[in-house]
Amino acid sequence: MNTLVIVLSLLAGAYLVAVLEAWLATGRFRLAAPAWAAVALLGRESIVPRTPDRIFFETAPVLLLVVALLVSAVLPLSPGLIIADMTTGALFVNAVLAYVPVALLMAGWGPNGGYALVGGWRFLGQTIAYSMLIVMPITAVAMRAESLLTTAVVTSQGAVWNIVYQPLGFVLFFTAAMAVSFLPPFDLPTAGGELAGGVEAEYTGVRLGVFRLGRMVLVVSLAAVTTVFYLGGWMGPVLPPWAWSAIKILAVSSTMLLTGHYLPRIREAHLLAWCWKLGIPLALLNIFIVGVMVLIWP
Amino acid sequence: MSPDLLLALFTGAALFGVGIYGALSQTNLVMIMMGVELILAGALVNLVAFWRFLHPDSYAGQMFVLIVMTVMALEMAVGFGVAIARFRARGSVEMEEATELQG
Amino acid sequence: MISLQTVFIAFFGIATIGFGILVFRTSSMVRSALALLFSQTALGAMFLAMQAEFLGVLQIMMMATEMSIMAIFMVMFMMDPGGLGAMEMSHQKRLSILAGVVGALATAGIALFTPWGVVVNVAPPAAEQIRALGTELLGRSMLIFETAGVTILTAMIAATAVALPALQRKRNA
Known part of the structure; x- marks a missing residue:
């Protein structure tokens, strides 16, 4: 039951995010746009390139979708509404997100195409840049909650939300979350106009549909992770808990899309340099500050 | 005798054997490292099995697992460092060609 | 009486060994690296089946990035990373197989004949x-x-x- 509700709400969220993305791209607000795009993709021929690595080519879009769904399995949308309240929930989020580059690497290698290959390897470089910025802010969040349970993380924010308690961690995690879901300005593996779609270049028809759906669900899942870890999850006045979750998740995902819309695409070398020379020291500083604060003002 | 413990230990033994085969038979440095990874993976299974089925109250076993995971990561890092250096110097990391130190 | 735990341990154990063998059976380097990744992931799942939840999730997490990086190094340093040329990449095959089998049998024998003492059935x-x-x-x-x-x-x-x-x-x- 919980599983069904969460999966359906994720899909609904992904649809709304797709509407927003289409709005930003075309400048027109059309509620039916993603539906028509999906129908068009389903109807189109599914071309398989010459001499592909068939296993990877077929698995990659599905793996991306599965990863995106698994992330949300440990996130509570309201008290009790959670698929699996794992004791190692916060670590599990990290573990699952580590499979996004695996999916993209497969998608890059599988179709035996130049642009796709460049896109796939590029994302691996991007992984090396962002992965520490996912792990270290989550460490600080778990330190405050004194638990890896995601529900405990939410209840630990009863007095003050983590966005106020550890703003530095929020900014780092938000940036890294955008990099995980390769949203602009971190859309290096797809890079329209430069790589001709990158990892998506050789995909058509149903497979492209699944890939895009997986990416949208990933965006929503990461927004949900940000909500649970930094924005107090389901907490809020007046409205019921699930409504607050929905509002916050949508707000975070549209902020992600809007931020990317107004920024130029970052260069791979710059991304690596900034993440390692600036991001990681800041993340360590964040852990230190939170450690001191937990002692004096829990 | 519990079948679970034996199963886990047999898995470890099989991984060890596959790893030995890989480390001895492959000609490329990176493939040899994969064999070593498998050997270490075999050690990991055994450690977890020993902790779970023999001493679940002593956490030194879990600690040991963490150390072995660290060793795996270090082996990768140093191995790739050496691989890059050798590839720069010689243009290949094929171990059949690495005969400079042969008597 | 075979418990569910035994079934899971056996299943993931077989998966681990299978993917581990696959690492050296394929000539495509990315397949080889990802086979190692799935071998390690199955190992992590096996830890979960042995109720070592933290270690299992940690193993699953660490190996993903590690093996993806392995993949790019394989492609960089192999002469035929796609495996389309059917290049021979092994030597002293018989000796290696012999060493592998002897090693596995010896360790399995030790596992079988050592008196392990009392097995605890309840994990914390x-x-x-x-x-x-x-x-x-x-x-x-x-x-x-x-x-x-x-x-x-x-x-x-x-x-x-x-x-x-x-x-x-x-x-x-």
């Missing part, structure tokens, strides 16, 4: 495990853990120093 709950492991890390085993940390730092510096091109090393010195 996951939350308690994590707490106790943390206490262990920052208590009794702190020095070992610190040593591991310093070793990582040393290895990072050493690996970087070895990998830097000679020319750049001279300029920076």
